Amino acid sequence: MLTCLKYSGFSASEIVTIYSSTIRSMVAYAAPVWYTSLNKNQKSQIESVENRALRIAYPNFDYSKAVSTAGIVPMLLYLDKICKDFFLSILNDSSPSNHLIPESTQHRYNTRSTKPNFAKNFA
Numbered sequence: 583m584l585t586c587l588k589y590s591g592f593s594a595s596e597i598v599t600i601y602s603s604t605i606r607s608m609v610a611y612a613a614p615v616w617y618t619s620l621n622k623n624q625k626s627q628i629e630s631v632e633n634r635a636l637r638i639a640y641p642n643f644d645y646s647k648a649v650s651t652a653g654i655v656p657m658l659l660y661l662d663k664i665c666k667d668f669f670l671s672i673l674n675d676s677s678p679s680n681h682l683i684p685e686s687t688q689h690r691y692n693t694r695s696t697k698p699n700f701a702k703n704f705a
Contacts, residue, residue, distance in 0.1 A: 594639040631657070
């Protein structure tokens, strides 16, 4: 799709705008639900989608230069921000999802087991 736009005479900034409003928004859809469970390989695959789109808009730039020229936040940082903003919004008392966050409790007992000291048994 973006390649067709490039050959149709769209400018790099127009291609980035179309990418951001269509492809990037679809990739980021429901990110707070699934993003934190991705492994490194899956994250690099997501980043490669943006890399491919930016190479169409800016064929002579590397990824970091294309991101800065386009004026967008890199994909993985963008998804991180979406997740953090969503979680912070849930912490707000007026959020409809606030009741899902359990209350913080302090216990007077330690539930961690201690490692046995085998050395004193042989002394």
